[in-house]
Amino acid sequence: MTSSRPTAAARPGSVSLRRRGPVLERAILDAALEQLSTVGWGGLTMEGVAAGARTGKAAVYRRWPSKADLVADALRAGLPELEDAPDHGGIREDLYDVCRRVRDAMLSEPGLALRSVLHQCDVNTAERFQAVIVGGMIEPSIALFREVISRGVARGEVRGDAMSGMVLDVIPAMMMYRSKVCGSEWPDDEIAQMIDQVMVPIFRA
Amino acid sequence: MTSSRPTAAARPGSVSLRRRGPVLERAILDAALEQLSTVGWGGLTMEGVAAGARTGKAAVYRRWPSKADLVADALRAGLPELEDAPDHGGIREDLYDVCRRVRDAMLSEPGLALRSVLHQCDVNTAERFQAVIVGGMIEPSIALFREVISRGVARGEVRGDAMSGMVLDVIPAMMMYRSKVCGSEWPDDEIAQMIDQVMVPIFRA
Numbered sequence: 001m002t003s004s005r006p007t008a009a010a011r012p013g014s015v016s017l018r019r020r021g022p023v024l025e026r027a028i029l030d031a032a033l034e035q036l037s038t039v040g041w042g043g044l045t046m047e048g049v050a051a052g053a054r055t056g057k058a059a060v061y062r063r064w065p066s067k068a069d070l071v072a073d074a075l076r077a078g079l080p081e082l083e084d085a086p087d088h089g090g091i092r093e094d095l096y097d098v099c100r101r102v103r104d105a106m107l108s109e110p111g112l113a114l115r116s117v118l119h120q121c122d123v124n125t126a127e128r129f130q131a132v133i134v135g136g137m138i139e140p141s142i143a144l145f146r147e148v149i150s151r152g153v154a155r156g157e158v159r160g161d162a163m164s165g166m167v168l169d170v171i172p173a174m175m176m177y178r179s180k181v182c183g184s185e186w187p188d189d190e191i192a193q194m195i196d197q198v199m200v201p202i203f204r205a
Numbered sequence: 206m207t208s209s210r211p212t213a214a215a216r217p218g219s220v221s222l223r224r225r226g227p228v229l230e231r232a233i234l235d236a237a238l239e240q241l242s243t244v245g246w247g248g249l250t251m252e253g254v255a256a257g258a259r260t261g262k263a264a265v266y267r268r269w270p271s272k273a274d275l276v277a278d279a280l281r282a283g284l285p286e287l288e289d290a291p292d293h294g295g296i297r298e299d300l301y302d303v304c305r306r307v308r309d310a311m312l313s314e315p316g317l318a319l320r321s322v323l324h325q326c327d328v329n330t331a332e333r334f335q336a337v338i339v340g341g342m343i344e345p346s347i348a349l350f351r352e353v354i355s356r357g358v359a360r361g362e363v364r365g366d367a368m369s370g371m372v373l374d375v376i377p378a379m380m381m382y383r384s385k386v387c388g389s390e391w392p393d394d395e396i397a398q399m400i401d402q403v404m405v406p407i408f409r410a
Contacts, residue, residue, distance in 0.1 A: 119331055123324045134386060159406075166402040170375065173382030178372060180381075182341060197371040202406045 019055075020113040027053040028060055036113050038183035041120040043072065060073040068125045071117065072132050079111030079136045085147035091157050091203060094148035095171070095195050102141045102175060111137070138172050143173060149203070166203060174198070224260075232258040233265055237279035241318050246325040249276065253394040257268060272329045276322065277337050283315030284341045290352040296362050296408060299353035300376070300400050301393075307346045307380060309393040316342070343377050354408070372407060378404070 019027060031052030035044045048058045064070035080107065081191050085096040091120035120130050125176060145168055174194055178184040224232060226243040236257030240249045251272060255262045259394065269275035303321050310316050350373055357363035379399055383389040 035308045075403060086317060092336075102232075116328075119328045126324055130385075135215040139384060164398075166379075166399050168388075169379060169382060170403060172386075174371070176382050176385075177378030180335075181343060182374075183378075193369075194371050196228070197369045198375060200404060201367075201409070204406070 009049060011167065022052070024055060026077075028055065028063070029072070029077050032070050033078050033110060033113065035111065036117065037072065041071070041117045046070070053172070061205040068121070068128055072128055074113045075117070075129070076132050076136050077109050078108075079114075079132075080105050080108050080110075082140045082144055084146045085144045085151075087148075087151065089155075090149065091152035091155075092195055092200065094151070095145070096191060098141065098144045098148060098176070099171060099186070099195070100188065101144075102137065102172075105137055105189065106175070108177065108186060128138060141172060142168050151201065156205075159205040162203050170198065170202070211303040227262060229258070229264065230268060231282075233260065233268070233275070238283050238315060238318065241276065241322065242314065243281070246276070246322045251275070261373050273326070273333055277333055280319045280322070280334070281337050281341050283313075285313050285315075286335075287312050287345045287349055290349045290356075292353075292356065295402055296353065296357035299328075299406065300350070300355070300404055301396060303346065303349045304351075304376060304380070304391070304396045304400070305351060305393065307342065307377075308396065311380070311384065312341055312390060318366050346377060347373050352393050357408065361410075364410040367408050375403065376405070388406075 006037050022039070028049060031049045032044070032102075034052055035048050039048070049055055049070065050060045060070065069079075080101075082101050088094050088097065097106050106115075108125060110185065114129060114133060118126055118133075121129065146163065148156055149163055149168075153160055153163065171194070175186060179186070180192075184190060207216060233254060235251070236254045239257055240253050249272060251265050251269075252262055254275065255265045258265075262386070265275065269278065285306075287303070287306050291297050291299050293302065309319075319334060323331055323338075324372065326334065351368065354363055354368055354373075358365055376399070380391060381393075384391065389395060
C-alpha cells in the first residue's frame with residue numbers, strides 16, 4: 001500500500017492542499033484542538049487555527065462564525081464515543097463497564113480541554129460549553145445507564161420502580177461532584193465502591 | 206429605645222466613623238457583598254469597597270491583601286448558617302429538613318453571588334472560591350447528614366453499614382448536579398422525590 005507519490009497531507013510547503021468538505025473540516029477541527037492544548041482558550045485565534053490547518057481564515061469563518069462555535073464543534077467531535085451498552089449479564093458488571101467509559105471520556109484530551117475551557121471563557125460562552133458536556137457526555141451516558149438498568153429489571157435483578165429520573169442522575173451526579181469537589185480521577189476501585197455502596201442498594205428489590 | 210443622638214452609622218457625611226475591629230470589618234465585608242451584587246466581580250475594586258464602607262483604602266488592604274481574599278471572606282461570612290441537626294424522629298423528615306436548609310443557602314444572595322463569581326474570575330481564583338463552597342456549604346451539610354443518618358442507625362431505621370463516604374456524598378452530589386445541569390432550584394417536591402427514590406432505598410436494611 002506504499003505509494004511513491006506524496007499525499008496532500010505530506011507536502012508541508014504546499015499552498016493549496018485542495019482539501020474539501022469533511023476532510024478540510026476535520027483538519028480545521030483538529031487544528032482547533034491542537035491550539036487549545038497549546039495556547040488555551042485565551043490564546044486561540046481563528047487565524048492561528050487556519051494556519052494550523054494550512055488553510056485560509058475565510059475557509060474557517062465560512063463554516064464557523066465565531067471562535068466559540070468552532071471550539072464547541074471541535075470538542076464535540078473530539079470526545080470519545082461511549083459505544084453501545086455492554087451486556088455482561090449482571091447489573092454490577094454492566095454499570096462498572098459504563099462508568100469506566102465515562103471516566104475515560106472525562107479524562108480524554110478533549111474531555112480535559114472542555115473542562116479547562118469552561119474555566120477560561122466568559123459566562124455566556126460557558127453555557128455553550130456546558131451544553132457540549134450535556135449533549136456529548138451526560139446524555140449518552142444516561143442512555144447507556146437506562147439500557148443496562150432496564151435489562152436488570154427484565155432479569156428480575158433490579159426492582160421495577162427503580163428507573164426514575166432521580167435514580168438515573170445518581171451516577172453522573174457522583175462522577176461530576178467527586179471530580180470537582182474531591183479532585184477524584186475515579187480509579188477503578190472507587191467506581192466499584194460507588195456501585196456497591198450506592199447503586200446496588202438502590203436497585204435491591 | 207429611641208435616642209435623640211444620631212448613631213455613627215446614621216451620619217452619612219461623617220469623615221471618620223471611629224469604627225474599629227469587628228465593626229469596621231463587618232462594614233467592609235458588607236460593602237464588598239454590596240459591590241458584588243451591583244458591579245460584579247469584574248467591577249469590584251478595593252477603592253469602591255472602601256468608599257462603600259466609608260473608610261480608607263489602607264484600612265481595607267491592612268486586613269485583606271487582595272480582592273480575592275476580601276471577597277472570599279465576605280462570601281464566607283455572608284452565607285447563612287445551617288444550624289444544628291434537626292431531630293424529627295425519622296430519617297425522611299430529618300433529611301428533608303437539612304436539604305431544604307442547604308437549598309436555601311444555595312439560593313441565598315451570598316450563595317448565588319458565590320456561584321456567579323466562580324464564573325467570572327480566573328482559574329486560580331476559582332479554586333479559592335471553590336474552597337469557600339466546600340468549607341462554607343458542603344462540609345457543614347455533610348456533618349448534618351452524618352448526624353441525622355447516625356441517629357437513624359441508632360433507631361434501627363437505617364442499615365448499620367450505610368454510613369460510608371460514598372453514601373454521604375450522594376445528596377450534595379445530586380444538589381450540585383441538578384442545579385448545574387438541569388437548572389433545578391430544588392423545590393420541596395424534588396427534595397422529597399430524591400429522598401424517597403434514592404436515599405430511602407439506600408438506607409433500607
